[in-house]
Amino acid sequence: MADAYAVRRERLREHCSASGADAALVTRPANVRYLTGCAPCGATLLLTRERAVLALPDDLPPDDTGEHLLGGDLTQLFVPGEADTAPAAAEAAARLRVRDLAVEEHDLTVARHRAVAEVAAGARLRDLGETVERLRVVKDEHEIADLRIAAEIADQALSELLESILVGRTERHLAMELERRMIDHGADRAAFPVSVGTGTHSGQAAHQPTDRRVEEGDFLTVVLGARYRGYAVSTARTFVIGAAPAPWQVDLHRLVFRAQRAARETLGPGVAQQAPDQAARAILQAAGHSEGSPHPFGHGIGLEIREAPRLGPSDMGKLDNRVPVTVGPGVHIPGKGGVRIEDTLVVRPLEEGGPELLTITTKELLAL
Amino acid sequence: MADAYAVRRERLREHCSASGADAALVTRPANVRYLTGCAPCGATLLLTRERAVLALPDDLPPDDTGEHLLGGDLTQLFVPGEADTAPAAAEAAARLRVRDLAVEEHDLTVARHRAVAEVAAGARLRDLGETVERLRVVKDEHEIADLRIAAEIADQALSELLESILVGRTERHLAMELERRMIDHGADRAAFPVSVGTGTHSGQAAHQPTDRRVEEGDFLTVVLGARYRGYAVSTARTFVIGAAPAPWQVDLHRLVFRAQRAARETLGPGVAQQAPDQAARAILQAAGHSEGSPHPFGHGIGLEIREAPRLGPSDMGKLDNRVPVTVGPGVHIPGKGGVRIEDTLVVRPLEEGGPELLTITTKELLAL
CATH class of the missing domain: 3.40.350.10 (Creatinase/prolidase N-terminal domain)
Known part of the structure; x- marks a missing residue:
């Protein structure tokens, strides 16, 4: 090295x-x-x-x-x-x-x-x-190996949390628990303060955890990332608490899932940096969800949580091979809640199998 | 407000x-x-x-x-x-x-x-x-009230840790545990990453916790602080693990205790900013402990972990009433370990009882 x-x-x-x-x-x-x-x-x-x-x-x-x-x-x-x-x-x-x-x-x-x-x-x-x-911007395979381990750590912490009882616990508690588990699994530290949002807080990208307790019927959004040997990943998932999600929850989750998948599928060397954001945004807007001043749904990631390339709706330039990026659209309905789904992926050419997904926790709407 | x-x-x-x-x-x-x-x-x-x-x-x-x-x-x-x-x-x-x-x-x-x-x-x-x-620099009583609560939170987390079993646990685990407990007790967050140093790592001001496990006979140095409504405190204590500390541990702890007390006792309105550091340093140097390039044993604290006034050995200027400062000398002997004892105090005039100690956990050499 x-x-x-x-x-x-x-x-x-x-x-x-x-x-x-x-x-x-x-x-x-x-x-x-x-x-x-x-x-x-x-x-x-x-x-x-x-x-x-x-x-x-x-x-x-x-x-x-x-x-x-x-x-x-x-x-x-x-x-x-x-x-x-x-x-x-x-x-x-x-x-x-x-x-x-x-x-x-x-x-x-x-x-x-x-x-x-x-x-x-x-x-x-x-x-x-x-x-x-x-x-x-372009990572070597040593760097990507570190990112892969960071992603495994975050996935592991998340999967353990999903096996535990959530109802009645506070957002702050769950966030601390995830940070502790990532360190237990070998992370340098959490890549950023873990965000846990329940009920009306769900669906936000950077909700600061409160003392609100998880309740039956809540959406639960978790945004977390591990840092390993300096390299960071970021991932977000939204689950529902209780046996049967409400119809609006099923619909909203399906919508954001579709938008996120569309964004992921655009990724490739030579693709416009604005492509993933535009793909996700088009789907959300067609369903009536638009923001006044759009925040990009993704960005480059590596030694910094946000680094080049920018992936905003108006960012020109093209993606390169071996560039790790986040793809994380979401919808937050004030007073109601929302859904956010984010992955960290590495841009790869189609002949190598296309974008490499690092954060592999399921994106299905689990009822916990 | x-x-x-x-x-x-x-x-x-x-x-x-x-x-x-x-x-x-x-x-x-x-x-x-x-x-x-x-x-x-x-x-x-x-x-x-x-x-x-x-x-x-x-x-x-x-x-x-x-x-x-x-x-x-x-x-x-x-x-x-x-x-x-x-x-x-x-x-x-x-x-x-x-x-x-x-x-x-x-x-x-x-x-x-x-x-x-x-x-x-x-x-x-x-x-x-x-x-x-x-x-x-000079705080009002609302600010000092917040600092007092931050100190109570840190003391509480520390006292709970001291009641638990420490042998066999790693520095990283203990540090995370302290961060979690501070949040449980109402801190915004840990004021800085908690430092836990055992054995040869003890006595340092900013040791990054490792996977080293606590062993019988170790010195254990904990440096922690809580942030409450934005206001931070910092405190450090050194304990010994096991029933009977070795004679060198008793001597070194007594020495740093004396140096820290001497520094605390200098504090007052109108006192030179360099006074606490000089008082502590004189005692440590007389015992044969000197550093090549001295780092100040304290500093102002409040909305930032380190803020004005500076309290280094060559800092001119005088302390004011209602200024919170840290006083935290230490000795670290490479390959052996050491002792660090730090408090956060508020400068007060003698007629109000002298410096107000915020971090009240005992500074005795507890054998845990």
Whole structure:
């Protein structure tokens, strides 16, 4: 794996050279992790043509930094006390006579940018933009293997929950239970706070769990995701509590199920990024469900919960092979509840079997 | 409480006027919350002389925004889709003919700052700096009441854990258990990921829990905190597992206990910010424990885990009445383990009984 990180750094060097910068200062945590295999809180990576200097706060115990850090072009620079690592890395750049330093203007605050500019006095600062984010879009098979394990963990936690008694338990309890189970099954952590919505709260993408208790007849929407070795997945399912769902529940679930399947089926290399959202939205709108200002029904996912590519209704561009994305349309009817169904999938060509579904928990309307 | 927020906004207006700005754009989440009573993810507050415009992502269900939002000078501005609320609020500033707009350069990224500057074309941008952070330093009694409840929650979770069987359980399990218990007792969430360190991991301030199991004879260090209505506390305790602690454990615990008590006893209005750290450090150093590059043994705490005032060994300035701070020295001996003891206290004058201890779990060396 050490080699994989070195290859990624080499690709970033090529982008820098092409744009005229002789070094890059990478501060966004997911980007630092992508390029080095680790991202201690507050680390900054300086990448010059020959060297990679990882500036770290010096309060890290040595066992938090793997051996892969020490190989090849990569060296560590410990920054004392509570000092910011970005100016410290910029000082290193000045010592290495960097003249054109590309920084992540979408990550550095104005104040940190100023501090970097001051110490890198000889260097001209320019914007690296989202170069590393673009490198991260297409995953290698090691990354996809980690995503697959993250999905297995989330599915496992969910399946265990479905076997337990739900009526009478609060949303907050169920959410905590799912987070604990994911950690039990080997997750680094929950990828984001688990959302559990019952009754009128069901169907939302990011409902914050309350003390409402699960009741007979409720829709129950669970949105959860695990993080494994840094890689995150996201999945949502909606179930009904009690033996017989009401007709409106059956209809609404069937509708969202159809919309989600239509979106999934669009996925493929060369397909427009807006295609899955449009496919789902067309079905929901035809049934009379439309939002005033649409939120995309999916997005890229990996080291960050939301990352490139964007999959909004107006996003241009095309999907590539080996890009993990979420597909998760939903309908929420205020005062009544709703349905949300989300998967994480990897874009694959048809000759490899089409999109690879990572989150395999059933999407049928289970009555629990 | 709506009045309290209006009073806070009025104080910020006074600061802006004094500095020549006719409006402030507040983006740092804790600052938005301090000034409005709520801080939905991604909200921005525009504060002009007459008005307060809270720009919000429009995917928030209405019940996430309390009624206090609608009173007095405060209005809501819903920003469609996934658009950034900061430029949207800056557009509102332009419509209100703001000429000098103070922004939080320590919070806004360079890219967002540019987006704000573009839409606020008629306005000159300047740095608001940490003005709101400074307003937040001295707490009112409502804030302290919330901190007190947060501390009770953390103490309660800890006391329940101490009654359970610990040997054989993993650090990760114990950490999750504490997080769950805090939520059970009414916390919004854990204030930060709970740290549990056993054996050689004990004594660290931010050890990430592993699958190591608690063994007889271990030191066990727990660092935890609850968040209640946005307000956070932090506390750490170190216990020993088994009937009889070893002599070195008794000695080390006594030493850190003395250092922590000495630091606590310095606290008072008008006392130098560096005093508690120096008091603790002098005792640890006299016993032969010194760090290469010292990390402060405490800091201010409130809506953020670490906020002003700084309490490092070289921080000038004096403490004020009604400032909550943490005091948490520790010693970690690599390969052996260590002790950390931390409290959250509120600075109070002697005539009111001196520093108010919020986290009241015993600091004795319990053998569990």
